[in-house]
Amino acid sequence: MILSGFACTYKITGQGKRQIVSFTIAGDIPDLQSLHLKVLDNSVATLSPCSVGFITHEDLRHLCTRFPRITSAFWRETLIDAAIFREWVMNVGRREGVSRTAHLLCELMVRLKAVGLVEDHACDLPITQVEFADALGFTPVHVNRVFQQMRAEGLIVTEGTRLTIPDWDRLKQVGEFDPTYLHLEIEQAAA
Template identity: 50%
Template sequence: MERALQNMEHVPERQRLVRKLESITDLTEEERQALMDLPVILREFDAGHDIVRSGDHPQSCCLILTGFVCRYMLLPDGRRQIVAFHPPGDIPDLQSLHLKTMDHSVAAMARTTTAFIPHENLQRMTQRFPGLLHAFWRETLIDASVFRAWMVALGRRTAHERVAHLLCEMTLRFAAVGLAEGMTYQMPVTQNDIADALGLSNVHVNRVLQDLRRDELIVWRRNTITVLQWGALKDLAAFDPTYLHIRNLPGLLQ
């Protein structure tokens, strides 16, 4: 279910975009203010509802304010491949600014609040502030870098390595936008969602998570994930955070 919300000019969560971009590049005070001044239309989506569908021709991009979303593709027989997860602060359909037809769908995985930013306003802002144009271009390049890392995981990593690698990645991405308390964060996904993202069966994902819990690497209760042994989880995944290009990571997370 989709609901329109009152268009509030000073939604605190709008700082997520500023924080996300500042995790990968420098912004001036004028650029920060330009991001905060972008006109938006707020909408709320229930879990399982598509925010934008394959074949759509969007006239705006959606900034995730709260909740959690995925990008996915469907095969003709209905099988789903999740190709990306996105925490708040991300704009999962940024490519629609230049690629006018969506070739995949974006769906809410929990109740999610989005800020729809008209393309014309984004274009006007980036023309006025070239630094923001470069920031969004950098974000697009990093998105491609994440895709490459996921491709390697699907093609070459074991099941345990895939799950561990995903958990390491999401720990850093939630931390980058201030949504991780220490090593704990909220990621509302099911075992089936993990299976659809990592090319595994639901049963296989269950066994891997049991092993990670048994070895006291993680605690996963409902939607709350806590990494208990970052070094061991990172070693299991052979995780190198370089591909995320996040600046100023705490020493513990290097």
């Protein structure tokens, strides 16, 4: 479990290209699936210094058998991960440049907000353009150009790793972002 910091899970194609398939932030358990899937089909990497906690499968199984509602809670977590993957398939498959990027930024903002890491429409996002490229299915060069365009259009403001969203509604609209798929208990009105 990630206690603080940013990590990601990724896969590598036969040609050595990397695809980040999820970003994991505080509170996430990036490898919960290993409880029931014996063979690893993706890798985990940190994107910033992280503090992490480890829970043995044994302990998890114990918890689950003694408290069935815990099972449901964990299961639900993995189902939400799957819902996010589905959304990523759509994002990568059907949106281009600015829209695709805006969508990802919206998702990150909402998830970060849910764990208290957003203040004044801004957050610390220690993700490089190369990493965004690997998550969005672009080249780093293209991400750079997309970011420039988004800055020019006033969609984002960046200072180092700090990201500020001047107009949340507009970013949401550009990214066609609907947070339903995140299945948050408390509805996130705005970041």
